[in-house]
Amino acid sequence: MGSQMTDAAFETAGTPGAPTDGASLSAHVYDVVAEMLLSGALRPGDRIPLRRLADQLGVSVMPIRAAIGRLAARGALRVEPKRAISVPILSRAEFADLTRNRLHLERWAVSLAAQGGMASAPLRTAEQAFRSALGRDDAQEAVRANKALHFDIYAAAGSPVLMELITIMWLKAGPIINLDLGEQSRRSRHSASLETHGRMVAAILRGDSDAAADALGDDIQSAAEFILSRDILAS
Amino acid sequence: MGSQMTDAAFETAGTPGAPTDGASLSAHVYDVVAEMLLSGALRPGDRIPLRRLADQLGVSVMPIRAAIGRLAARGALRVEPKRAISVPILSRAEFADLTRNRLHLERWAVSLAAQGGMASAPLRTAEQAFRSALGRDDAQEAVRANKALHFDIYAAAGSPVLMELITIMWLKAGPIINLDLGEQSRRSRHSASLETHGRMVAAILRGDSDAAADALGDDIQSAAEFILSRDILAS
DNA sequence: CCCCCGCAACTGTGATCGCAGTTATCAGAC
DNA sequence: GTCTGATAACTGCGATCACAGTTGCGGGGG
Missing domain, CATH: 1.10.10.10 (Winged helix-like DNA-binding domain superfamily/Winged helix DNA-binding domain)
Incomplete structure (x- = not known):
């Protein structure tokens, strides 16, 4: 590599x-x-x-x-x-640490966004863009749409510092998690993202911050477990 | 300024x-x-x-x-x-956002440290160094000892990513919070730090992560309220 | 086939120079 | 005293060069 x-x-x-x-x-x-x-x-x-x-x-x-x-x-x-x-090659321990921190902070961001409320149309549009890109097997667009959906939600948390910390983590995680999203042969993996995204968006729209955070957590965990199941991280 | x-x-x-x-x-x-x-x-x-x-x-x-x-x-x-x-001058809103994020992450770090356990002697030594510096009215040493105590504890959380995120926040907050610690005329303010530090250390040593996080939270809040009570932030 | 050596290319880092916009100071006019 | 304009100093930014260590490649020998 x-x-x-x-x-x-x-x-x-x-x-x-x-x-x-x-x-x-x-x-x-x-x-x-x-x-x-x-x-x-x-x-x-x-x-x-x-x-x-x-x-x-x-x-x-x-x-x-x-x-x-x-x-x-x-x-x-x-x-x-x-x-x-x-571009750094993370060890399994480093990736696990990064994932743990992402879970902690991104769950918080999602719950803040759900508490503060978000407009329905742009959120649904962003979710649909991801679904559509997967349907077309457009890996690049799927990566872009995934990021856009997540970052729209995190921006709604209304904390610039939190947004910056999350961005820093995504800069580290991007090359790895996008190995997952960029692959077109993992259709079952992608349907998992569709499901967690759907749950998260629905929970945000009904203001259920706990359910939103749980769905986001499942999204991150699912992707992380897939990455950890593959032999692409350093020992 | x-x-x-x-x-x-x-x-x-x-x-x-x-x-x-x-x-x-x-x-x-x-x-x-x-x-x-x-x-x-x-x-x-x-x-x-x-x-x-x-x-x-x-x-x-x-x-x-x-x-x-x-x-x-x-x-x-x-x-x-x-x-x-x-060096940036933070607005009140920016400082409040930074404080909120510090609370969230540093509370987590302290509770992880308390769950994982810490050796007593170095922790007591670090706490005493801060107490001693205040007793001598050595503002510079108090700043150094405060940072050392906090960072010793956060390092014990065992998460390099978390440590990095906290460091980034401290780099932003340092010039402001040290206006507080650097001042020798606020003895009541400093005794509050002694009290919260004492509570935090005791809670960590008995493995009570919630109490440790609460004490640390009080420490940060107390300092932040003092800063916000003064006219040193931008409007 | 493998190892070693020499050499060229590669690599980030520090040094120096010049550009163009910003700031501070001074002098003159009102 | 106040305002305005001119000028010099200040400022980060980009360009170019050279240094010293690293890497890759080719050739020769075992």
């Missing part, structure tokens, strides 16, 4: 080039790479040489270094002197 | 110079500045010009930029183009 990032991985993440809204180059690079982590375009063990990424984005290594440094500070990337920057 | 960082603030943080263990310059700078945030040497609104810090540490701006970028990625510092890097 582990590979030099390919042009294909890069293109999946979005259009390269300068930011269009006056934001700094480094902020743009951060967004591009973060999205690659969250979307599964980057996988555990993948290497990201600074100069190669700079070439691909058409900038010098300076904004690359700045962005990579920020992602490393969030634990999403591993930086070792003289070696190419890489 | 807000000032250019002074040589005094800098010296408080520790001895400048090259790292002695082969670590990168930027890692050393990170440690120095992080400690300044955690210890209260840096206060909300303080500015940290890159070149000035580079001069003081005897390095170029490159490792400074790398370290500052990482701290900014953790929300501990604010970076705006063309303006000096600064």
Whole structure:
């Protein structure tokens, strides 16, 4: 496992080039790479040489270094002197710890969202987008829709700090959990996500924070157990 | 409020110079500045010009930029183009959100530590160090001892991810909460910390996770209410 | 087939320079 | 005394270069 990032991985993440809204180059690079982590375009063990990424984005290594440094500070990337920057390979214990923390925080976020209430239409739309993507066997869209559904709900918790902490955990978890979602041969696995998503959305809409948290917990646990059942984590 | 960082603030943080263990310059700078945030040497609104810090540490701006970028990625510092890097001034709402998240996560950490059990002697030693520093009116040592006690306990929770999340919150909260601990005129405030620390340590030692979490919660709440009672947060 | 050595390419890191916007200060006018 | 404009200093950001350790590849020998 582990590979030099390919042009294909890069293109999946979005259009390269300068930011269009006056934001700094480094902020743009951060967004591009973060999205690659969250979307599964980057996988555990993948290497990201600074100069190669700079070439691909058409900038010098300076904004690359700045962005990579920020992602490393969030634990999403591993930086070792003289070696190419890489996406961390988590051990089973590390993954279990990450999952435990995700459960604790994301359950809380979902229950806050259910207590505060959410509008029905956007939530149903987000849930349906995931269902639709799975129905079309569109793995990339499924990853995007899964993230969108989760993050819409967490945003409704109304706590910017909590959102930031969850984002940090997702940056770490993204390359791993998206190995799961990105695979099209696990239809039973995906139907489990559909079921937990459905339960969670229904519970949120009726304001049942405990049931919402339980459904979300089942969603995370189900995915984690699948990951742990496979031989993709370090010992 | 807000000032250019002074040589005094800098010296408080520790001895400048090259790292002695082969670590990168930027890692050393990170440690120095992080400690300044955690210890209260840096206060909300303080500015940290890159070149000035580079001069003081005897390095170029490159490792400074790398370290500052990482701290900014953790929300501990604010970076705006063309303006000096600064320590964020939190609004009341932001501080309340941070406190809420601290309560949620640190209570969990303390209860995990109490469930897992902790050795008595080092815990009593850490608690006594804080008590002793207050008794000597040594504000700096009190800050250090408070942090040491808390982090010893959180480390005993046995979750590296949780520890990282708590560290991120402390980096944000440090400059504010240490305004409190750093003040020697609030003796009644400090006796409240002694009381909550005592309760927390006793509860941990008898394995009572709920009581430990409650004591820690009172500790955080007490400090937060004091901060909110003063006019030092943005509106 | 395996091991070792040499060399080139790769890699992050630190140093230096210059750019463009921001801030502070000073002088002059009212 | 107050306001305005000019200028210098300040500021982060990006570009480029060089250093020193790491990795990969090819060739030769056992």
